[in-house]
Amino acid sequence: MNKNLLSFAILALAVVILVVNIWKPGSTESEKNTTAPAGESVETTEDIPGAKLSSLREGAEAPDFELNTLDGETIKLSELRGKKVILNFWATWCPPCKAEMPHMQNFYEENKDNGVEIIAVNLTNMDKGADEVQKFVGEYGLTFPIPLDEEGVVGTTYQAFTIPTSYILDENGVITKKIVGPMDEKMMKELTGVK
Amino acid sequence: MNYITFGRFTLPADLLAAFAAIFIGALIYRAREKKSIDDWFWNSFFIYIAIYKLSYAVFNFKMFLDTPLSLLYFNGGTAGQILAFLGIAIYLYWLSRAKGSTITPEEYIPAYFIFFLLYWTGLFAFSQDFLAAAIQAVLMIGFILFYLKNIKLTMEYAILFLMLEALILSLFSDLLAVENLLIFALGVYLIIFQRLNKEEIQH
Numbered sequence: 001m002n003k004n005l006l007s008f009a010i011l012a013l014a015v016v017i018l019v020v021n022i023w024k025p026g027s028t029e030s031e032k033n034t035t036a037p038a039g040e041s042v043e044t045t046e047d048i049p050g051a052k053l054s055s056l057r058e059g060a061e062a063p064d065f066e067l068n069t070l071d072g073e074t075i076k077l078s079e080l081r082g083k084k085v086i087l088n089f090w091a092t093w094c095p096p097c098k099a100e101m102p103h104m105q106n107f108y109e110e111n112k113d114n115g116v117e118i119i120a121v122n123l124t125n126m127d128k129g130a131d132e133v134q135k136f137v138g139e140y141g142l143t144f145p146i147p148l149d150e151e152g153v154v155g156t157t158y159q160a161f162t163i164p165t166s167y168i169l170d171e172n173g174v175i176t177k178k179i180v181g182p183m184d185e186k187m188m189k190e191l192t193g194v195k
Numbered sequence: 196m197n198y199i200t201f202g203r204f205t206l207p208a209d210l211l212a213a214f215a216a217i218f219i220g221a222l223i224y225r226a227r228e229k230k231s232i233d234d235w236f237w238n239s240f241f242i243y244i245a246i247y248k249l250s251y252a253v254f255n256f257k258m259f260l261d262t263p264l265s266l267l268y269f270n271g272g273t274a275g276q277i278l279a280f281l282g283i284a285i286y287l288y289w290l291s292r293a294k295g296s297t298i299t300p301e302e303y304i305p306a307y308f309i310f311f312l313l314y315w316t317g318l319f320a321f322s323q324d325f326l327a328a329a330i331q332a333v334l335m336i337g338f339i340l341f342y343l344k345n346i347k348l349t350m351e352y353a354i355l356f357l358m359l360e361a362l363i364l365s366l367f368s369d370l371l372a373v374e375n376l377l378i379f380a381l382g383v384y385l386i387i388f389q390r391l392n393k394e395e396i397q398h
Contacts, residue, residue: 006351013358020365099265102258140261181207182268 056159058177062087062169065154067121067147070133075147078173080117084192085169088120089149089160091127092136097164100182101140107188108144115171116192118144123160125152168192212317213240220309227343235290235298236306242286243279250275273373280377284384291392300389304353307385308338311378312360319367327367334359353386 056063062085066076077087088104090097108118120142122133130148137146149155158167168177168191177191189195217240224232250271252259259265271278291298312335319328338356341348357379364370 003351006355010351010354010358013355013362017358017361017365017370020362021370095264096268099262099268102261102265103269106258182265184269184272186272 056157056175056178058175060175062167062173062175063157064173065147065157067149067154070122070130070137070146070148073145075119075145077119080119080169081173082115082171084116084171085167085173086116086118086188086192087158087167087169088118089123089155089158089163089165090120091123091163092132093128094163096182098140100164100184101142103183103185103188104144105140105142107185111192111194112144114194116194119147120144121147121149121154121158121160123152123155123163124148124150126155208321209318212314212321215317216310216313219313220306223309223339223342224306227345232306233298233302235287235303239283239286242282246279246282247271247275250278276374276377280381284381287385288388300385300392301348303385304382304389305342305348307382308353308356309342311382312338315360315364315368324367327363330367331363334363350386350390353382357382357386 062077064076064078066074069075077085086104086107088100090101092098104118104120107116112118124130124133127133133146133148147154158165162180164180164182166179166183167175168179170176179187179191183191217237221232221236224236247270248266251269252266254271254274255265255269287300287303290296291300291303312331316328316331316335319325319331334356341352346352361370361379364375369375
């Protein structure tokens with residue numbers, strides 16, 4: 001190719017790239033809206049076509065459940081409306097779950113007053129018993145609620161086959177993201193949009 | 196980040212795309228040169244992984260001591276990536292400046308393009324953005340044909356390919372994401388390095 005033609009192509013491309021990127025702030029702003037306060041995101045939830053058709057898609061309402069926690073309390077998912085929720089599924093024998101626990105604990109300590117809740121459902125029916133779970137929780141110093149899925153119903157509903165699996169729910173209990181695999185603190189911050 | 200699940204295994208998509216790119220890239224090199232690619236290609240890759248992973252241990256030292264296995268799953272984040280790219284830049288500089296080295300910076304740039312064009316194609320495909328993957332694949336195949344036909348990769352062509360890639364990322368991904376900027380910085384660095392090296396030889 002002619003050198004002048006090449007230089008011209010490079011220049012033209014540079015202009016196009018510049019234009020495309022200047023245009024972009026509009027689209028990133030609309031992304032930010034999903035992390036806006038509850039009042040605004042009600043509309044965006046309803047705007048997603050077919051949002052409530054399938055129960056486990058991003059953009060669909062998270063199936064409700066009620067479980068007893070390790071501390072003997074009862075927790076109901078729908079009672080957490082108004083807060084963002086990281087809904088995590090784990091077991092004591094799962095290495096990547098172990099890896100992400102300290103990150104979750106740190107994130108929880110920093111953000112529990114910022115409207116983000118962590119619910120770490122233990123797949124008790126696949127685990128080594130509540131004593132082992134208690135020991136694990138003590139060892140890692142976990143302070144967020146640990147519901148025990150003793151029947152295995154909730155884990156199955158949420159398709160937590162490969163663990164850890166986590167769902168990020170917005171203030172309306174709508175799934176905004178499903179993550180298979182461990183998350184570190186930085187990822188949790190990005191996913192929940194906390195500063 | 197995207198994760199790909201095979202049965203009970205879960206792998207991060209970027210790692211998978213990078214591994215695919217390094218092996219396919221080496222094969223493409225072999226197709227043209229009829230010999231295996233030099234060690235620096237593999238070394239750069241491992242330098243990147245080593246710094247990126249180990250920086251997690253440095254930045255999260257307490258957590259790393261508590262759960263050393265977490266190194267398998269996490270990495271040094273943005274700071275780790277910056278260090279890893281710096282590591283590659285320093286390594287490649289040192290390598291071609293070392294006494295008696297037969298490696299010239301001219302070899303770096305085609306390998307750079309082949310690797311990253313494959314990497315981005317894989318990344319788009321794994322995140323199931325098939326339109327982006329297809330367009331990325333066109334650019335990748337374009338470059339590979341260019342490479343296999345032995346057309347001289349002048350500075351102008353290198354910049355042209357970088358610009359085309361920048362356009363694709365602007366449209367389908369985020370050009371200004373730290374990882375993308377770092378990859379471009381490495382590309383620009385290699386182009387300048389090659390240029391300076393050539394001038395030195397001519398003088």
